[in-house]
Amino acid sequence: MPNNDKNLHTLSVYVANKPGVLARVAQVFARRGFNIESLVVSPAVDGNFSRMTIGLSGDPSGLDQIIMQLSKLVDVLSCFDHSSDTAVMKEMGLIKIAVDAEDRPEALQIIEHFGCKTVDLTPTSIVVQIVGDPAKIDAFEEMIQKFNIIEIVRTGKVVMSRGEGMT
Amino acid sequence: MSNIEMEGGQAIVRCLENEGVEYIFGYSGGAAIPIFDALVTTSTKIKFVLVRHEQGATHMADGYARATGKPAVVLVTSGPGATNTLTGIMTAHMDSVPMIVLTGQSVSWMLGKDAFQEADIYGMAMPVVKHSYLLKKPNDIPHTIREAFHIATTGRPGPVLIDIPKDVSGGHCDIDLHAEMDIPGYKDVPAPDHDTILEIAEAISKSKRPLILAGHGVGISGADESLLQLAEKVCIPVTNTLLGKGVFPETHALALGMLGMHGTAYANKAICECDLLLNIGSRFDDRIIGQAGMFCKDAVKIHVDVDASEFGKMIVPDIACVGDAKAVLDELIKHVPVLDTHDWLKKLDGYKKKYPLKFIRQGSLKMQHIIDEMYKLSNGKAVTVTDVGQHQMWAAQFYRIDERNNFLSSGGAGTMGYGLPAAIGAQFGRPDDLVVAFIGDGGFQMTQFELATAALHKLPIKIVVLNNHYLGMVRQWQELFYEDRTSGVDLEGNPDFVKLAEAYGIKGFNIRRPGDVKRILQSALDYTDGPCLINCEVEKTDNVFPMIPAGAAVEDMLIEPPKHKMEKPTGST
Ligand SMILES: Cc1ncc(C[n+]2csc(CCOP(=O)(O)OP(=O)(O)O)c2C)c(N)n1
Ligand SMILES: [Mg+2]
Numbered sequence: 001m002p003n004n005d006k007n008l009h010t011l012s013v014y015v016a017n018k019p020g021v022l023a024r025v026a027q028v029f030a031r032r033g034f035n036i037e038s039l040v041v042s043p044a045v046d047g048n049f050s051r052m053t054i055g056l057s058g059d060p061s062g063l064d065q066i067i068m069q070l071s072k073l074v075d076v077l078s079c080f081d082h083s084s085d086t087a088v089m090k091e092m093g094l095i096k097i098a099v100d101a102e103d104r105p106e107a108l109q110i111i112e113h114f115g116c117k118t119v120d121l122t123p124t125s126i127v128v129q130i131v132g133d134p135a136k137i138d139a140f141e142e143m144i145q146k147f148n149i150i151e152i153v154r155t156g157k158v159v160m161s162r163g164e165g166m167t
Numbered sequence: 168m169s170n171i172e173m174e175g176g177q178a179i180v181r182c183l184e185n186e187g188v189e190y191i192f193g194y195s196g197g198a199a200i201p202i203f204d205a206l207v208t209t210s211t212k213i214k215f216v217l218v219r220h221e222q223g224a225t226h227m228a229d230g231y232a233r234a235t236g237k238p239a240v241v242l243v244t245s246g247p248g249a250t251n252t253l254t255g256i257m258t259a260h261m262d263s264v265p266m267i268v269l270t271g272q273s274v275s276w277m278l279g280k281d282a283f284q285e286a287d288i289y290g291m292a293m294p295v296v297k298h299s300y301l302l303k304k305p306n307d308i309p310h311t312i313r314e315a316f317h318i319a320t321t322g323r324p325g326p327v328l329i330d331i332p333k334d335v336s337g338g339h340c341d342i343d344l345h346a347e348m349d350i351p352g353y354k355d356v357p358a359p360d361h362d363t364i365l366e367i368a369e370a371i372s373k374s375k376r377p378l379i380l381a382g383h384g385v386g387i388s389g390a391d392e393s394l395l396q397l398a399e400k401v402c403i404p405v406t407n408t409l410l411g412k413g414v415f416p417e418t419h420a421l422a423l424g425m426l427g428m429h430g431t432a433y434a435n436k437a438i439c440e441c442d443l444l445l446n447i448g449s450r451f452d453d454r455i456i457g458q459a460g461m462f463c464k465d466a467v468k469i470h471v472d473v474d475a476s477e478f479g480k481m482i483v484p485d486i487a488c489v490g491d492a493k494a495v496l497d498e499l500i501k502h503v504p505v506l507d508t509h510d511w512l513k514k515l516d517g518y519k520k521k522y523p524l525k526f527i528r529q530g531s532l533k534m535q536h537i538i539d540e541m542y543k544l545s546n547g548k549a550v551t552v553t554d555v556g557q558h559q560m561w562a563a564q565f566y567r568i569d570e571r572n573n574f575l576s577s578g579g580a581g582t583m584g585y586g587l588p589a590a591i592g593a594q595f596g597r598p599d600d601l602v603v604a605f606i607g608d609g610g611f612q613m614t615q616f617e618l619a620t621a622a623l624h625k626l627p628i629k630i631v632v633l634n635n636h637y638l639g640m641v642r643q644w645q646e647l648f649y650e651d652r653t654s655g656v657d658l659e660g661n662p663d664f665v666k667l668a669e670a671y672g673i674k675g676f677n678i679r680r681p682g683d684v685k686r687i688l689q690s691a692l693d694y695t696d697g698p699c700l701i702n703c704e705v706e707k708t709d710n711v712f713p714m715i716p717a718g719a720a721v722e723d724m725l726i727e728p729p730k731h732k733m734e735k736p737t738g739s740t
Contacts, residue, residue, distance in 0.1 A: 015352070016352050023293060027293060027294055065476065069476050072475075074298040074350055077351060077352040
């Protein structure tokens with residue numbers, strides 16, 4: 001889903017799987033006032049390479065510069081901006097809420113509505129696993145706010161181009 | 168190829184030999200001993216030059232590379248030895264100069280444990296290198312060195328650092344010295360796009376007042392001949408950047424000389440009045456564009472660069488062409504028409520006559536006088552090296568350069584202390600050519616210890632110290648923009664530079680009066696027994712003009728000293 005805030009961007013960077021790559025990539029953003037909102041790094045099909053999916057915030061007029069500066073790094077093979085395209089974009093979150101027996105039915109109802117999974121349940125707490133596009137996770141967070149949220153951990157989004165297009 | 172067994176340090180030396188390395192500039196230390204040892208045990212022909220400070224080594228390698236077009240190597244130890252190279256690496260990086268920096272490092276298993284003389288130079292240098300490595304095992308040496316040279320010298324050149332733990336350089340390896348490179352992310356320079364070339368040719372054919380802006384990229388790519396052919400065929404005038412001095416003969420009828428903050432008035436006027444600007448191999452540095460939004464506002468702007476990330480960084484071009492300058496020019500020349508630029512050239516000639524670079528020879532001794540006289544006595548043929556400050560700008564104005572690789576100056580970084588070591592490196596690289604260094608009294612004292620290196624190797628450099636007893640360029644800003652409140656610029660306490668030179672066994676001369684300039688410079692040029700230093704006691708409070716205040720539009724150029732009070736400049740420096 002394309003995001004609407006024009007200061008938010010999603011880059012997919014295909015890099016050599018070598019030490020120091022992340023530091024080099026991070027420096028490109030820091031120097032130019034971009035903030036990394038989320039970052040996912042995982043090995044590619046060919047284990048010599050990794051895929052970074054980076055959620056960023058910063059002035060859109062500087063984005064082309066950022067992409068060119070990244071592409072220039074010796075360890076970067078390619079860099080694409082998926083901010084406004086229709087790539088599949090997913091994220092997972094784990095949310096721990098404090099819920100006692102009295103509140104539990106309502107909490108479970110919301111969890112079920114969002115198609116989430118309860119992955120841990122104790123007399124006083126629930127850990128919920130939610131998978132979806134980042135907006136869905138935001139919406140769930142919003143709904144569950146009425147309970148006491150103890151912790152939230154989100155993986156950060158990963159993207160993949162649809163069809164046979166390359167990410 | 169078959170594998171051979173040797174020590175890591177020996178493999179390093181053999182690999183450097185394979186890359187054709189002639190000189191290593193460096194300074195020893197514990198963590199680098201295995202490599203220094205290998206210089207002996209391999210009986211290599213590579214010559215090692217022991218400098219007096221690691222910064223000096225980097226500027227020497229830089230000077231060598233700029234003067235010859237070939238990379239040189241810097242070899243230092245870990246910790247402070249490594250951190251002392253940072254200024255020189257940054258200087259080379261800003262000006263796209265190829266350089267290989269080998270730093271010794273503590274043993275691998277002590278990294279991150281504050282071992283003696285451990286510094287994370289790999290991390291510290293990251294923002295100022297084109298690429299860098301931290302070696303993990305001796306068998307990685309051959310492909311890493313191959314890659315380092317390839318990366319440093321191709322595309323847009325730059326410094327590459329290899330950090331070498333002592334267990335790697337002292338370890339045992341069993342290797343093929345001609346290992347394959349493994350840099351899949353390193354992009355080769357694409358051939359110029361044909362349609363873009365046609366588009367550029369078309370734009371040129373419609374222009375009435377075209378102008379070429381030639382930068383360092385022309386020199387790096389060896390496109391000077393091609394540029395000359397293009398300019399002469401179409402009849403386009405050419406202005407050049409500071410680092411572009413020599414890529415187009417500055418004495419040519421079509422040449423306008425350097426543009427920018429302290430460029431010629433006619434070059435800057437041409438920038439304001441052209442209807443098409445063809446920038447080849449310049450990155451539109453802020454010191455040439457002034458206020459970006461105002462720069463060449465109504466002209467069609469064409470940008471040719473080997474580095475695509477330069478497009479739109481400062482100036483958004485109407486046509487951008489990524490490619491090697493020579494490849495682009497050689498293709499473009501086939502498609503450009505001969506233009507009738509007679510009126511335009513006549514107008515520019517009018518500006519040349521109306522606003523020539525000038526100075527007064529009488530009265531107090533002027534830096535310009537020294538530079539101009541040296542220009543004449545050396546027939547404009549010297550490899551000219553500068554430091555940073557007023558003298559640098561006057562050298563750029565008055566020492567016109569006709570050939571590439573003949574003007575060496577720290578442009579992007581503006582590193583004081585660059586001049587003397589860079590001149591030493593240049594003289595090593597070009598032993599048969601005259602090397603003249605124009606250096607301010609401030610910058611000279613930042614690396615003056617390299618007099619020892621120059622003396623030891625009997626390098627016949629002419630070290631011209633333009634001594635105004637001030638950090639002149641800063642004083643000029645304070646005078647013009649801060650109501651002459653001088654602060655932190657008086658160099659009281661300068662030593663007697665001639666005596667200092669003599670202490671190193673270097674011949675010294677003093678010039679104090681305009682009437683002596685020619686005679687003494689001639690004696691200095693005639694002196695052949697090693698380096699000589701010419702201390703010139705010049706006017707203390709002279710100012711460089713023309714000047715475009717930092718951040719101001721090119722239109723706001725001051726050709727003469729201003730009569731009114733100036734606002735503080737909006738640009739940084
Ligand atoms: C390492 C370093 N420190 C400070 C500066 C700032 N700076 C630029 S020009 C200049 C004055 C240089 O004085 P000098 O070497 O005497 O040359 P002059 O301007 O007098 O010709 C200074 C301090 C610099 N460029 N480099
Ligand atoms: Mg001075």
